Amino acid sequence: MRLKSGSGTPSATESGVKNKQWQGATARALQGVYAGAHPPSLFISKVRELYCELRLDGPPFDPWEVARRLHIEVSEETMAIDGYVERRADETFAIHLRHGVSLARKRFTLCHEIAHTFFFDILEDRRRYRQAGQDDPEEESLCDIAAAEMLMPYGSFSHDLAAAKLGEGLTPSDVLRLMRRYQVSLAAVAARITWISRDTTCVLWEKRGPAINLIWASPSTDRSLVLCQTGRTSVEDAAETPGRDLTSRDSFYQIGDTTRLIRRHASSRRLASGQILSVLSPAKTARDRTTSIHRPAEQHEKPSNQIARSVQTHFAFCQ
């Protein structure tokens, strides 16, 4: 049989999963065997047992080595999806990866597909009743969690993260260093950082004309942040000064049912791509306050140039 996988992108599931209730078919199938078990813990424990047994060197940790030691064949081909795993007639697994994508993406996808093999038999019956090609988002989330643990094991990564935070706190340079050390994508390392360090947010911005728009945020619950463009923020300074970490206390609107103004210690850096990476942590003298601005209801959605302009008209809040 073939089991298709999604893109394997970790950011949304990793960051949004902490308070998730696992009540779907996947959780029920797993809990039917492991009574009362927390599904993410089952996947993470499986990775830890495996790494203990395999005694792999790292970082970076080599998923091809993991596959080889598990007797899983890995091949690459041209296809529309990032990867899938199949169980062959002889009961062995084969993982197919998309040719031509970045190494970081391939590494994450391979780990994600290996995770699909962990509880394959338990989950197989449930898969049989799904429509062909239809992924179960809950199983996909669990495989993303396992993939993050395989590439950035908690023990090793949290130690490196704590060391990076010493001194002036975490900067974009630290994030890029961790990304290279663990050979993962920027989105994956940001998701791991904010998963472990709950008061940290990583944001990727793009400057378009006068507007600075959010591309993604980790955790994803912060994706509604809108920068208060005062001309003095670390994000705006970084946009004009590539290749340096610039630090400031920046203000943001958090768009939601109630729009809040928040201030954060922000360290920003313009990347080679021209995008700007910010690491936000609580301001030492945070003066969060709740306020209301009058916006049409349809602007409650994702930030856009329009929202950025709307927010800028409330410039007084940003001082």
Ligand SMILES: [Zn+2]
């Ligand atoms: Zn998958």
